[in-house]
Amino acid sequence: MDTASDFRLTYSTMFDPPPELHERFDAALSQVSGGLGADHAMFVDGCERHAASSYELRSPIDRDRLIGRFAAGRTEDVDAAVHAAQRAYPGWSHTPWPERVATLRRVAALIEQRVYPIAAAMAIEVGKNRMEALGEVQETADLFRWYCDQFEQNDGFRRQLPHDPLKGFVSRNRTALRPYGVWAVIAPFNFPFALAGGPIGAALVAGNTVVFKVASAASLCGQLLMKALHDAGVPPGVANLVSGAGAQAGEALVGHPAVAGITFTGSYEVGMGIVRRFAQQRWPRPCIAEMGGKNAAIVSRNADLERAATGIWRSAFGLQGQKCSACSRVLVEREAAAELRERLVVAAEAIAVGDPTKRVNWMGPVIDERAQARFRRCVERLKEVGRIYAGGRVLDEGALARGCFVAPTVAQAPRDDALWRDEQFLPLVLVSEVDSLDEAIDEANRSDYGLTAGFYGAPDEARRFLDEVEAGVVYVNRPQGATTGAWPGYQPFGGWKASGTTGKAIGSFWYLPLYLREQSQTIVE
Secondary structure, X not given: OOOOOOOOOOOOOOOOOOHHHHHHHHHHHHHHHOOOOEEEXXXXXXXXXXXXXXXXXXXXXXXXXXXXXXXXXXXXXXXHHHHHHHHHHHHHHOOOHXXXXXXXXXHHHHXXXXXXXXXXXXXXXXXXXXXXXXXXXXXXXXXXXXXXXXXXXXXXXXXXXXXOOOOOOOEEEEEEEEEOOEEEEXXXXXXXXXXXXXXXXXXXXXXXXXXXXXXXXXXXXXXXXXXXXXXXXXXXXXXXXXXXXXXXXXXXXXXXXXXXXXXXXXXXXXXXXXXXXXXXXOOOOOEEEEOOOOEEEEEOOOOOHHHHHHHHHHHHHHHHHOOOOOEEEEEEEHHHHHHHHHHHHHHHHHOOEOOOOOOOOOEOOOOOHHHHHHHHHHHHHHXXXXXXXXXXXXXXXXXXXXXXXXXXXXXXXXOOOHHHHOOOOOOEEEEXXXXXXXXXXXXXXXXXXXXXXXXXXXXXXXXXXXXXXOOOEEEXXXXXXXXXXXXXXXXXXXXXXXXXXXOOOEOOOXXXXXXXXXXXXXXXX
């Protein structure tokens, strides 16, 4: 990232950026704001594709602010995109892999060059604060580079094997990983660049072609990602963009018989529906589904409570709790509970909530009115069965009334209640006291989800936590985030149990082969 020469932006380093970063973001914000409100088509076979109707998208910061009008794709548009990807597949899959890698490295470079205007657009569109928006765009560039590196380091995933011991013949053997075909990518609104660009980059470098269904709430980000792919020289039909309602465009893509594999990131309910549909076709097809979390932080009596509180509130309230990795449950040993609660309340009440494009505001709006209504229902339930220590309010004073703002909330609820059990995707963290580390780990593992988990305590306790907790991404004594903040090449990101279908993590050494299938080759001379 082109900022100060000694500054490397990741989610762990974003808390103390150089002044130049803010100056460049502000300049990009002014530029992007002037271009909002345009009409946007889909992108199929290297060309714009218009639809019979469109939908308007408005900023959750200010519902009077029009982001743009976007094509509402239907079944025939998805069909056209899949067929374009089918036609492009032979040429792209047979392109020498070093040429594919070179093309995708150009994509990464373009994303990095455009990091400020893309991040500014993302902040306006989904309500992400400037540092998280900049971090996500940079992360996407790093994901493209990571998968290119992996393909190079594995020599295109080809291995020579021993010759068969045959007299009078030379029998040469090798194994090669080969692409599947047309790959569908369905991305969520909360990480509209990284959770779209990461799977798209992996699928493309492997030799698949892609049809990308953008989240309607992040339609502009999808356009900007597709433009980077196109401008970097990805050939027509290799990467296609469709937009529109999930019940129409999304359903058509999931059910299309020519789709060879899919990556979906979103809710458990939708993800499991896709998994089941893919299992019921003529033959099995790969389905990479990342499906949320109900992530716990465990705090022992031996913890550094200042560090624990900092990590918890950052993970609970970053992006308004709208992360599958958000810390939504805290299990604290009774001796430390009162002080930890007090620290969390002070931290929550100190958070500046408002327009997240402004440097002074750390927390922005939830994504839409439906999320705001869900927050209201949670608050009403807390008043019935639990206790609210901080927050618990919809923020509708002054300019905030034009957006979808709520207060960061610290509360308590019974462990058998849906608030404790179900993913809410809101800035709500529940604190529960435990009598022992055994009880805390058992309760953390009781969830169907197993995405991320955090721990604060002594080294010998941490070893037990790492050995026994059932989660794919775990952090110990981390003030930057109790359960959030993975970065490609540093922390692979993927879940266990109901949080994911593959047991492999985004940005890891073992993720890219998910987009490839093995062929054993024997040639007798």
